[in-house]
Amino acid sequence: MGILNTRKNKRYSYQPRYYNGEGSPFELKHKFDDYRVTAGSNKGLKTKFNNAISDYKSNNDTTGANRRVLYIIAALILVFLFIIDFDLSIFSFKR
Template sequence: MGVLNTRKNKKYSYQPRYYKGEGNPFELKHKFDDYRVTVGDNKGLKNKFGSAIDDFKYNGDKTGANRRILYIIAALVLVFLFIIDFDLSIFSIES
């Protein structure tokens, strides 16, 4: 009955009739996978975070999106502090 063993999928050597391309026509792959560093055979959470940080460090931000996001976050934090009526005088240096 095979309680301990799982069934293996059958493999066929089917070749499409009119396919003249290279590689496997049935391989599902995103078109930007060749340019990404974080997609691939890196296993584990630590390796994925390490490759993402390396990609962030060595590929410069050409559009200024990171700076724009930081400005938006800073503005939202200031609005939040204004809404909760936070006293900013604790940061001033007075004796």
């Protein structure tokens, strides 16, 4: 045990008893990571935003869920503006 020498970690050759698959059994991976572009080691806010936009554009939404989400968000915003008593007349043209 010297001052200049660092201690090496011990390595064990542990093999799980009932694992017959491929790859590491200790790797934590989400089951949808192979199908998404946005999941992964994306660095930077611009890269994440561009990947999210391209994923949104390439999504073939046949059920109209994206449009439904936009309608729900718009309704919630209007309810919020009504609750805080926001005057919507500022958006109308006065002659």
